[in-house]
Structures are given as C-alpha cells and as structure tokens.
Amino acid sequence: MHHSVELYDVYVKFGDLLVLDGVTVEAKPDEFVSLVGANGSGKTTLLKVANGMIRPFRGIVKVLGHELSQKANGNSLRKEVGFVPQRSISNRFPIRVDEAVLMGRYGKIGLMRAPGQEDRDKAHEALEIVGMTKLAQKLVHELSGGEQQKVALARALAQEPSVLLLDEPTTYLDSDSQSEIMETIYTIHCKRGLTTLLVTHDPYWVEQYSSKVYLLKDGKSHLIRHKE
Amino acid sequence: MSWFETLTFPFMQHALIAVFFAGIAFPLVGVFIVSLNLVPLRFAMMHVALLGGAVGLFLNVDPMFMGLLLCAFTAVALGPLSERTKIGLGTVSGYFMTLTLALSFIIFYKGNIHVIQAFSILWGNIFALTVWDLTIVILVSLSILGLIFFFFKEIQAILYDRELALAVGIPEKKLYYVIVFMLGLTIAVSMRMIGALLVDAFVLLPAMAANLVSRSLKQSFVLSSLFGLISGMSGLYASFVFDLPASSCIILVAACIIAICMIKRTLLARVAALLIVTCALLMAGTVSAAEPVAVASTSLTGAIAKAAGAREVRILTPAGIAHPPEYELKPSDLPKLEGAQVVLYAGYERMVSKLVETGRNKQILVVQLNTETSPENLISQVRKVAAALKTEVQAAAWEKEFQGKLAALRASLAPLSAKRAAVHWHAQPFARWAGLSVVQVVRPGELTPKVIADAIAQKPDVVVDILHSPVAKTIADNAQCKYGQVINFPGAGNTVTLDDLFEYNTKELLKAFR
Numbered sequence: 001m002h003h004s005v006e007l008y009d010v011y012v013k014f015g016d017l018l019v020l021d022g023v024t025v026e027a028k029p030d031e032f033v034s035l036v037g038a039n040g041s042g043k044t045t046l047l048k049v050a051n052g053m054i055r056p057f058r059g060i061v062k063v064l065g066h067e068l069s070q071k072a073n074g075n076s077l078r079k080e081v082g083f084v085p086q087r088s089i090s091n092r093f094p095i096r097v098d099e100a101v102l103m104g105r106y107g108k109i110g111l112m113r114a115p116g117q118e119d120r121d122k123a124h125e126a127l128e129i130v131g132m133t134k135l136a137q138k139l140v141h142e143l144s145g146g147e148q149q150k151v152a153l154a155r156a157l158a159q160e161p162s163v164l165l166l167d168e169p170t171t172y173l174d175s176d177s178q179s180e181i182m183e184t185i186y187t188i189h190c191k192r193g194l195t196t197l198l199v200t201h202d203p204y205w206v207e208q209y210s211s212k213v214y215l216l217k218d219g220k221s222h223l224i225r226h227k228e
Numbered sequence: 229m230s231w232f233e234t235l236t237f238p239f240m241q242h243a244l245i246a247v248f249f250a251g252i253a254f255p256l257v258g259v260f261i262v263s264l265n266l267v268p269l270r271f272a273m274m275h276v277a278l279l280g281g282a283v284g285l286f287l288n289v290d291p292m293f294m295g296l297l298l299c300a301f302t303a304v305a306l307g308p309l310s311e312r313t314k315i316g317l318g319t320v321s322g323y324f325m326t327l328t329l330a331l332s333f334i335i336f337y338k339g340n341i342h343v344i345q346a347f348s349i350l351w352g353n354i355f356a357l358t359v360w361d362l363t364i365v366i367l368v369s370l371s372i373l374g375l376i377f378f379f380f381k382e383i384q385a386i387l388y389d390r391e392l393a394l395a396v397g398i399p400e401k402k403l404y405y406v407i408v409f410m411l412g413l414t415i416a417v418s419m420r421m422i423g424a425l426l427v428d429a430f431v432l433l434p435a436m437a438a439n440l441v442s443r444s445l446k447q448s449f450v451l452s453s454l455f456g457l458i459s460g461m462s463g464l465y466a467s468f469v470f471d472l473p474a475s476s477c478i479i480l481v482a483a484c485i486i487a488i489c490m491i492k493r494t495l496l497a498r499v500a501a502l503l504i505v506t507c508a509l510l511m512a513g514t515v516s517a518a519e520p521v522a523v524a525s526t527s528l529t530g531a532i533a534k535a536a537g538a539r540e541v542r543i544l545t546p547a548g549i550a551h552p553p554e555y556e557l558k559p560s561d562l563p564k565l566e567g568a569q570v571v572l573y574a575g576y577e578r579m580v581s582k583l584v585e586t587g588r589n590k591q592i593l594v595v596q597l598n599t600e601t602s603p604e605n606l607i608s609q610v611r612k613v614a615a616a617l618k619t620e621v622q623a624a625a626w627e628k629e630f631q632g633k634l635a636a637l638r639a640s641l642a643p644l645s646a647k648r649a650a651v652h653w654h655a656q657p658f659a660r661w662a663g664l665s666v667v668q669v670v671r672p673g674e675l676t677p678k679v680i681a682d683a684i685a686q687k688p689d690v691v692v693d694i695l696h697s698p699v700a701k702t703i704a705d706n707a708q709c710k711y712g713q714v715i716n717f718p719g720a721g722n723t724v725t726l727d728d729l730f731e732y733n734t735k736e737l738l739k740a741f742r
Contacts, residue, residue: 053394076449079397093263093388094442107397112378139443152392159396 003062004029004163004195005050005204012045019045019058021219025197027212029162032189032196032205037216043199047165050197051081061182064162070190082150082156086199088168090173091141098136098149101127104158113219119158126158129184145172148163153181157188164196170205178202231468234562235370243464243474244359246365246421250430251460253369255321256376257414258435259445260407263387263696264491269306269408270427272321272328273415276302279328279335286339296364296416303412306403336673353668354421354464354474355557361420368417372410376449379403384445421477430475433482434459437489455485471558493530522617523564523592525573526552528599529719532606533572535630536613537622542568545577551696552717553577568592570616574599601716604636633727637734638663644741650688650703655714658733659692668702675733680706690740694719 005027012020019042027033035043049061052068058093061068063077082104104126105119127133130150135143140151149172156164166185170178186209189196200206206213213225234240247386265695280298284291305330310320335341337499357365376383382403385393394400408453418427435448442448463478470477497699521540524530530543542564544555553576559654597609609628614623640660649664653671660666667686670679670693683703691704695713704711714733718724723732 012550051395054392075397075399078395081395083392083395085391085395091263092439094439094444094448095384095388096444099384099444100388103381103388103392104396106381106385106393109381111382111399115381155392157397 002028004031004064005033005197006060007049008060008062009048010046010049010056010061012042012049012054012056013113015209018219020049022059023219025050025214025220025221027163027195027197029195030190030193031211032077032186032198032209033212033214034210035197035199035214035216036201036203037207041216042219043216044167046221047083047167047197047199050163051078051165053083058190062217075107079159080161081163081165081166082161084152084156084167084169086169086171093141095140096136097132097138097140097143097151098127101132101154101158103156108159122157122160123154126154127190129157129188130154130181146174146177149173150177150181153185160192162194164194166196166198167200168199169204170200230467234468237562239355240329240562242297242359242362244461246354246357246362246524247460247464247478248457249366249369250418251457252412252453253372253456254418254431255434255438255456256372256449257411257518258431258433258456259448259452260383260387260411261432262435262439264407265389266408266411267432268318268321268325269515270325271413273299273412274419274427275325275328277416277419279332282332282335282339285341286335287675292333292420295419299416299419300409301414303416304405307408309402333674337676339670340671343674353423353557357421359617365417365421368410368413369664372414374520375410380446383407383649386401387445414427414639417597418701421480430456430459430478430482432484432711433479434619437482437486440486440489454663455482459485464496467558473558521568522570522572523568525571525577526555526599527724528552528601528716528729529597531718531724531729532597532599532609533613533617534724535606535610535623535626535726536617537619537626538570538613538617547719552719558635571594572597572613594691599716600657601729602661603630603730605657610726630727634730637730641734641737644690647741648687649690649692650683650700650707650709651692652694652698652700654694654716655692656716658716658730662734662737664690664692670703672697672699675699675702679703683707690737692737692740712736720739 003026006023007023007025010020010023011018012224023042023046025033033219035046035120037043041225045054049056050063052061052074064080066077068074068077102115102123105115105122109115109119124133127136130153132147135147140148143151149169149187153169168186170181172181173181180203185196198205198210210225211227215222215224235244241641261270276298277295279290280295283298284294287294292690306317306320310317312457313320313721362430378632382393382398384397385396386407389646390400390404414431415427418430422430432677435452437447437450437455442451459478463481464474466472466633467474468482510675521542522533522538522540523544524533526545527543527547530541533541544557544561544564545552572595577598593616595613596610598605599609607630610623610627611620614620635730638661646662646665646669649659650668651659651664651666651668651669655667656666667688668683670683680703684707688707688709690710690712691700691707693700693713693714714736715723715729718729721732
C-alpha cells in the first residue's frame, strides 16, 4: 500500500536555525501516527511541511502520492488535508461558530461559488461530532480556548479530509473533554480510514492510539515505535 | 445660493458622485485594514504619493498622476516583497516610507521645487475632481465591490486567519496580494479626494465603527458602507452650510458615528435617523448671492485687479493665510463666482483654473497673470487686466500715482544702496528694486549646510526672507547680520493694495537696519 504522507530527507531553516535536519516520516492510510519531542524540536514545523504551508529547502514531500513541491499541487492537495492548529484565535474578528466551521468547506467549494445546503449540512454534522451545536450562533472570539479548539477540529472534519494533521488538539481542554475529543478523533479516524498525524506531549494518547511514533530530537526524526 | 443651486455646478456633482461611490466602497477596504492590521501601509502610501508629486513636478508631468502611478506600483510590490523578505508588511511599509521621503527631499532640492507645492498632493480637494478623476474613483469603487461580491468567502477566511485560509486550500497568497493592491489603490485615490493627511480616517473610521457593532463580516461590510455614505454625504453638506473644509467635516461626522457606536450599540438606528434628520433640517440653510464682479485667486491678483480699476474685487483666499496659494476652496466660495465677468489667477494656486473649467458660467473670462513683484511686471499686469475690464483710463491714473509713490519709497531706501544681501528666492524682485546687492539667493525648502556656509562666506549685511514661507533666519543668525521679512501677497500689516505692499516692504527693510 502506498503512503498518504511521505517526507523524505526534509530540511527546513528559519534564518540560520536548522529546524528540520533530514527528517523522514511515512504514514499510510488508516495509520495513526504520533509525533513527540521537546518544545522547539520541530513538530509543528513538520505538520506545516506536510500540508505545504512551509516549503523545505531540500527533500521530498508527498501527500496522497503527489509531490507538494510542484506548484500546481499545493491548493488541490491542501483540500484533502485537515489541519487543526494549536493556537486559539485572539483577534475580535466577527465570525460565528457555524461560519467558522463552514470555512472547512471553502477549498472544496472552489472560487467564486457560494456554499450550498450540502456544505451547510456537513458543517452542522461536524459541529454535532464535537458537541458544539448549541454554540453555533456564538462569536468565535467569545468562546474559551477549549471551545475554540473544538471549532477548529469541527472545521477540519467538515473538510472531509483524507489526511488529518492535529497540533496538540487538547491543549486548552479539561481532562474530561480531552478524553472525549481524543475518542471522537480516533473514532472518525477509524470510520473514515484517515491518515492521522498527531503532535502531542501526552504519553497516554500515544500509548492508546498510535500505530507509529516518531521522536523528533535535534531536528532529526527517530521511529521509536511501529505496530503493524 | 442654496445647497440645491450649488448642485447644478459640475464640480459639485462630481464631488457628490465621488462621495457616493467612495463612501460605499472605500470603507470596505477599511475593514481589510482593521482585520489585517495594515495601518502602516497607509503611511507608506502617503509618502510614496509625495515622491510621485515631486517626480511629477520635476518632470513637468501632472504630480497627482505620478503620485497615483507610484502608489499603484508600490501596492503591487509591497505584498510579495514582505512575504519574500519575511519581515512583515509593517516593516516593509516603514522602509518605503523613509526611503521615499528622503528621495522626495533630494528631488525638491535638486529640482528647485517649492516644498509647499509638492506637499499640496497630500491635501487633496474633493471639489477639484475632473471627469478623469471621477472615472478612477468609480472604477476603483466598483473593483472593490466586485472583489467582495465574487470572493466573499475567500476574503472572510483570509481576514479571519490567513494560515487557516491557506490550510483549507484557498489560494491565500494571490488573494492577499490583490487585497493589498486594492488597499494601496484606494488610499492613493482617497488622497486625490480628501488628502493623505485625512485619508485613513475617511477609510478607517466607518470600518472601525462597523466593527464595534457587527456580529458577522457581512454586517461589517454593510454597516461600514452605510457609515461611509452617511459621513461622506452629510460631511459634504455640513461643509457648505457651516463654511468649513469638506474633508474635515467628513472626518468629524465619521468620528461622531464611531463615538456613538462606542457609547451604546443599541442607539445605532436612532443615530442614523438623527443624522438624516439633521441633514434635512440643515438643507433649509442658504447663503445669499453676491453681486457680479471680478474674482481674484489671491490678495495679490486682487490688488492688481483693484489697481486696474475693477469696481469690486472678490478675493477667494481669505485674509490671514500665511501662504495664499495653498488655500483650499470651499463650497461657500462658489457664490463669489456667480455672475463674475473675470477670474484672475497666477497658475500656482490649487483651485482656480479647475474651478473655472468646471464652472457653469462659460461667460467668465479667465486671465492668467505673472505675479512677480517687480514694479515693471506689476504695471504690465495691471495694464493687461485693465484691457480685459476695459478700464484703461482708471489704470493709467493709478500707474501715475504708483510711480510717484515708488520714487518716494526708493529715495527713503537710498542709505541701503549696494548693501550686500542674501535674499529668499521669492524676495528677489523687491530686493533688486530696493537697490540691494544680491550676493546670494536662498531657495525655498530645507537649508543645506552648503547653502548656509556659502551665504555666510558672502558676508551679507542683511538677509531678506519672505514672510509667507520663511527659511533664512538661520543664515542671519550665523552670519551675524540684519534680518528682515518682506511680503509678496498683501495682508500683513493691513496691506491691501500694491502701493501698500511696497510701502510695507520698504518699512520692513528699513526696520531691519535700525
């Protein structure tokens, strides 16, 4: 079976700082891959490389068998990759929760087309999955950090991606919500046959769900666990 | 003349159409600025426009056109440049701001350009819009509306979070560059309308007010347009009724709207109604029309008209303005043109020629005068005006009297004959007539060390500066010599006529030596 996400010998530099120093990571469909490592080890950078938001100066990045370095592939491949960032939104931009989730559909809808009923249904379904339907009409900036994280996850799910990139998706959640969200993510992962890359510091989730674990250290990747 | 009567003037119609389109569309760009925090870009554009003005004056091309052209180029370059250098739009804007300012001053200096003339590009004038300007305003406005209509969801995603927009597969970079380009263009066009110094308030304030009361981007866009339209239209009207500069009135109304939005959001509907009612009430106000006579752009062209024998002279520039050519015409000046037979201007004023071009009264005779203040030139200009007014007899009588006065004044200046003088560029005609030996001419604008050193080396007995834009006091201080200021435009010391002008300048020069 071919891989859904492939990074081969990838190098990324920010100024003089070498953040990724020949990293290689592979993830097949259905695989739940965890990326662990200390702060600043390049985990978030790796996720951003995987959906083309950061371009490496050397190495090969393939998503769903297509090279991301080819310009034409960038936006069309990103539509297949759901991304949940770690940070919450701090600006006071006036946008409701349901609108923010619907945004996950924008790439697939295409330019100059308005979202249809099907898109709204999928956004609503995603909101239901993360248990946020009651807050659908609230403004995003009025929500807590945890609730905003659920909105980000719902947006990624509404996108109906083949690949899900999660950057510490439970950071701002209480412990009950953490379990709830992680179980939801894993259920969707299994049900939709996704390729999931999870950045986390929590050894429990690593142990519980991961079929593959990479440790990032000094800019290099080490495969420390692989369950077939 | 009533408000409705003024609407028959093409330039008032242009202003209204421009305010209508720009009032609706430009605050939409303000929403971009507020959401993407692009305020520094506006400062950069202002200075780029100044450089364009300087280049235009240097190359003898329309400075406003050059300003727009440079702004458009900068708007295209800014987005990609900030992305590639990874130093942020704010920093790149700062770089452009300082670089263009330095280049502008070099061009002012080397091109012998009057700084005030170049800076006039920053002031704008909504009543000086030509058909071409209006076309640009409409095109830019429609482009903004089109951009938002066709790419609303993409813009929404980019304004919310650029990184997320990219992550969901939107061509974020290209659209962001388009947004930055539209923003630059809007700022450049707004400068033409109300001037760079007030442009951000015109574009930003309605968006800021809308942002305070909106619960969605759609609401933000709709309300900012509504606020822009209200502030533009009522500002224009208030300018007419209260005899105030239009741009300031537009800003004041916009500032009131934002203040009200900040105080209590639920009052919004009532405030809009209140503004409309206020405008309707004020519409009853009228100003009386004056009798038909000659119109002069400044006190100097006015003095020439008076000397030529004009029965009544209406001067557009009010008394007390330090540098009369800078005066911005207001709607309340319009009645002065009603029924006028002749308009006198020098050519360096910002408004007169355009006003006459757009005036409905095609019977107005427009006469351009050379306003160099040497007696020979002034007499020749008086004859020119007299020929236009058919008042040659009165002009001849004035000329005789004037020559006599000049002879007496010249005699009183005899003790200063051949005194060494460093003279402001615009004070040369008087200094030479006064018999001073002009050893150094000081150009308008910022003094350089070389100019100061050269002037000191000439060991002048006196520095003759110009009251309207003095620059040479430093030379007098360093050369430890006498210092005096003369005038080219009557006004100071209750001067009105050309005779007064020479009498005042003679007294000032003698006073400097006392």
